[in-house]
Amino acid sequence: MTTYLIRRILLLVPTLLGITLLTFLLVREAPGNIALMKGAGGENGSRAMTAEQREAMIKLYGLDKDPFTAYAEWIGRLTRLDLGDSWVDHRSVVAKIGERIGLTASLAGSALLISYLVAIPLGVIAAIKRGQVTDRAISFTVFVLYSIPSFAAALLLILLVAGGDYLNLLPMYGTNSINASEMGRFEWLWDRIQHMILPVICLTYGSLSYISRYARVSMLEALAQDFIRTARAKGLPERLVILHHALRNALIPIITIFALELPVLISGAVIIEEIFSLPGMGQLMFASLEARDNPTIMGITVFVSILTLLGYLLADILYVVVDPRIRYE
């Protein structure tokens, strides 16, 4: 197991190199660059740059260099844990990500947690009531949910419960109300939670419907096994047969798909944070792509890739924990 882990962790390095090289070349070679964006003028009343100024800027950011040389330099700095400074506001990329990661992590974390907490019981109930009205109702609902794009759901929810046109139950955007700084600790927390409800819902329902389908299938599979008959033949109550013998087996594949959900949630966060004006990583990614802020884009890529790869690793480790038949050599 230990050697397996070491090998897996070492394998992270080439994978990460591949991902970053591709991204680096893509963001660099795509048409347009930061100098063109800034030089276009008009923003904040600034005037357009002259051709010389633009040339100087391209030189300053190293955009004139051979892309592979530039990548090698970037990697060199990465090994010293230096992600460089943003080309937009010249603050360190690590600091920029650092102040935003918390919000995105709590959004994605809540979404993942709630998805599982709701999806597993839903899947189990659907499996037990297979073919009956309950199963069909759950399957239908979940299928409809799965096919709604999250931006549409977000806009619909804002219109219905946060816009004031119909109901005005929840705040429409932002992480806190304007007067948040005057609030007490619990008042502040409650205010924050209210602001997070809609974004979390929008981020949750897709994963939730996917996981619940998955849970239903693996539960049905487990219930059809011979050892379920053995458990009943022993005289175990049906509750234990289902929630102990069947669910324990069904959980093995369900738990491990969480690694697949991580990238889905993070890319979901890009859209959701933009719609709800939440200053998280997603919004930062969106803004830096727009501004062609290459160091920030690369910084976020590194962060998200590592997170995803660690997610896969964790899923593999969990496999060993929950399934006694699996041992890695």
Place this chain on the structure above:
Amino acid sequence: MALLHVENLGIHFGPPEDPVRAVDGISFEMAAGETMALVGESGSGKSVTALALTRLLASPPARYVSGRIEFEGRDVLRLPERELRALRGSGIAYVFQEPSSSLNPVFTIGYQIREAIDLHRPEIRDVTGEIVRALDTVGIREPEKRLNDYPHQLSGGMQQRVMIAMALACRPRLLVADEPTTALDVTIQKQIMDLLKALKQQSNMAILLITHNFGLVADFADRVLVMFQGRIVESGPTAEVLRNPQHLYTRALIECVPKLGQKQRRLKVIDYAGIN
């Protein structure tokens, strides 16, 4: 009073207009401590009969269309859920055909035996000691160590021994062994049959051995039932049935058994035309 009394039991599958009569009005009795064999080819309704004894066949899809099952005077088909669960395991226990899939892969064998003991013999203080004894009875060496093994760590023969240990742990009055050796190698088959024989001699537990192999029946069962297409076509003391089979089908089944020392090129194929 008989231990088990089955009367005119009928179990159907499929649409009521055109049912599959898996069990078609069978009757038989078993006395306490008796060993009986239920013989018949694949699909003749042996497993359906066995599972019906504790209503383990889910309904639907199965339909219990007629008859009665009485175990120790209790009407099994009308027993409330609670009492039915008490009967399963402690009154009638099972050993199934596929030991590898009949044990739950994610629990240790010790745990799976413990569950049965906790359920039916709550008075036992030293449950671990009892599990060790149960494993020892079925011939598992170093039971204290095996206790924490997962099923996949054991061979097929060992897994079947664990299944038997688990069935015996609750001291059932009737053990139903549904083709307990079919999935095993020939040498292991013999070991398991020897074990069942030894257990039969040691205890006053009745055994219903289900098989399609008459060869296993001869020196094991007191009596034999022959099942064909959901019906019992012949029954009687084993020696008598073997010596003088009345039904053509029984004769065909007996001839299917390859005799020791006799070279047989081909297994005899049952000729259905003459039967019925």
